[in-house]
Amino acid sequence: MGIARSFAEWRRYRATCNELSRLTSRELNDLGINRGDIPFVARKASRS
Secondary structure (H helix, E strand, O other), X not given: OHHHHHHHHXXXXXXXXXXXXXXXXXXXXXXXXXXXXXXXXXXXXXXX
């Protein structure tokens, strides 16, 4: 179960990173996110 959960978290992390990376800097700024914050935001989102 731990491996399946870890894999699911990793997939959500990658999907979130990819989605946020497609946004323009202006769109990210509207959300209050900098490009450098994407991994942190994605990691936090994948665990909830």
